[in-house]
Amino acid sequence: MTGRPRDARIDDAVLTAAAELLAEVGYADLTVAAIADRAGTSRPAVYRRWPSKAHLVHEATFRDAATAGAPRTGSFADDLHELVRRTAELLTTPLARIAVPGLIAEAATDPVIHRRLLERFSAGGWRGLDDTLAAAVESGELDGGVDTLVMLEMVIGAALAATLTRGPDGLTPEWVGTTARILLNGVRPAGAGTAG
Known part of the structure; x- marks a missing residue:
């Protein structure tokens, strides 16, 4: 009963x-x-x-968090930009600015909260992101070897590091655009070959 x-x-x-x-x-x-x-x-x-x-x-x-679903604009470049923007927004709300440092500290000793945070900031937290990436691979916009979780780690890691080095107000639209562009194209000049 x-x-x-x-x-x-x-x-x-x-x-x-x-x-x-x-x-x-x-x-x-x-x-x-x-x-x-x-x-x-x-x-x-x-x-x-x-x-x-x-x-x-x-x-x-994260009650009303923006991770309810992955962005799907029809363009992977735009989807990635939106993913970076939403992640920056998620980590710089007034509550997140206060809570995230404490939650990260708690996660170091509490495996359950650690798992909840991982779920929040994982491909599972961005429902549909695997499908978005699969569509980008199918259209030729994304290399098939890109791992969803690694990409998310790069997006989230960049946002967390930027909040530490720039402060939460430093995650400006310009930061979002630059970060999305580097994630999309890397740091090499356009047309540069790969190292042997």
């Missing part, structure tokens, strides 16, 4: 409270008790839904 279904109103109230408090006090000072109080529920009710603060913050931060 299964228990009562989860009350979506409590889920929504907790996620909203977590997002508000994260913005107010930051990741380090955020507590499940404070979230529960703000949401008008109990700590046990929160822990029945999320096993830790990190899991709750992850869901609250």
Whole structure:
């Protein structure tokens, strides 16, 4: 016999409270008790839904994330540009700026949150990306040896590194365009041969 279904109103109230408090006090000072109080529920009710603060913050931060589906414009160059743009947008929202450093630190010791972050920023998190790449290979726009996960690692890695070196405001449209162009064409001049 299964228990009562989860009350979506409590889920929504907790996620909203977590997002508000994260913005107010930051990741380090955020507590499940404070979230529960703000949401008008109990700590046990929160822990029945999320096993830790990190899991709750992850869901609250990326609640309306732009990874619902891979871009499909009909042009791989445009798809890649849009993928870079969405990734930059995802990692530089006000909540992500606060949450991501704490989540990365938590992921180092919590294998479950580590797996959730990997799922968020993996080909699985960008549903349809494999199909987008397959279509680009079929049309001759993409080399068949390109690995989806490696490409995503390059996009996400570039965005994370840029937030560290430039600050979140440094991921400008110009940065997106330059990064997408380098990912698409590499760093060699157009028409340059390959090294032997």
